[in-house]
Amino acid sequence: MTFLLLNATIADVMEGYYLSELYGVIGAVGADTSDLLQRITTNDVRAAPPGSGVRSVLLTEKGRIVDVLTLLHRKDRWDIVTSPGCQETVYRWIRRFIIMDDVRLVLGDELHASIELWADEQKKIAELFPSLGEREGSWVDADIGGVEVTALRLWSSSSCPTTRGQMVLLFCPATRRDALAAWLHAQWGQQLSVSERTRLRVEFRIGQYPNEYSGQYTPLEAGLAHIVALGKGCFIGQEVLERLAVQQKLRWRLHVIEAPSGALREGETLHTVTPESTTSHADVVGVVTTVACNAGNDRACALAYIRRDVGSQLQSEHGVAIRILEALGTTVS
Secondary structure (H helix, E strand, O other), rough: OOOOOOOOHHHHOEEOOOOOOEEEEEEEEEEOOOHHHHEEEEEEEHOOOOEEEEEHHHHHHOOEEEEEEEEEEEEOOOEEEEEOOOOHHHHHHHHOOOOOOOOOOOOOOEEEEEEEEOOOOHHHHHHOOOOOOOOOOOOEEEEEEOOEEEEEEEEEOOOOOOOOEEEEEEEEEEHHHHHHHHHHHHHOOOOOOOHHHHHHHHHOOOOOOOOOOOOOHHHHHHOOOHHHHHHOOOOOOHHHHHHHHHHOOOOOOEEEEEOOOOOOOOOOOEEEEOOOOOOOOHHEEEEEEEEEEOOOOOOOEEEEEOOOOOOOOEEEEEEEEEEEEOOOOOOOO
């Protein structure tokens, strides 16, 4: 089922729904589940009583990102929501740390479907889900358009100072996805194409796995400090993050950049501008992770990791001038 956006450029699209790849769900039950999640993820899980949720990051021992998770605390279990394509990786990673804990993991099946809701204002989301909290990780079970859904807030402008919009994920039975999409189209918004969703993601300052969130970077570099609770006590990767924060040794920061007069490509490197306008592998100071282009002009906006010790005069490996707009998130929570 495909719906077209009429009389609008991609820059005009500020809300809609997207039929996403399947987000993973891992059920976790047992008396020690909360303690385990507290020890292996970055946020304060104990601050989320039953009926609430929390966004958190799963790290390696070196403080690098495995995945950004949403943890739903239900009455009898936790639901661990992973990025698309990450369910097996997260499952195996968590199992490494279950030794004598009373924790049992249950992999989700493919009988559910995922739909993302994007909006620039909280008011639009509140019209659909009045009881859904504005805090990232908030969730509700609801019925919309005759379809039972779980709505969970992944991103909110009220949670992070540089986030400029809202993104809510809906889980519904796979057999009801098309019916829900048709209802959303009639009552709420347009269906977003891949390029339109990418544009909103850059406009809203939102990263994703594996473009921005991967084993190459820490959550402090990725603009995720608002879901890192360094003061909560020990967790996997905590000592590394504490040292980076206290000693101000973060090497990279995730930024929004713009190329006013040329195209950018995902994966290409950024370099400082030299008098001879030459570049080499040795002077790489950044890498482009996501690119979004405005319709009808050559201006490209993108997300990119940039070294913290470089100036503002940058160019791509193809000689395109780069303008740095802003860094995402804050450096410490």
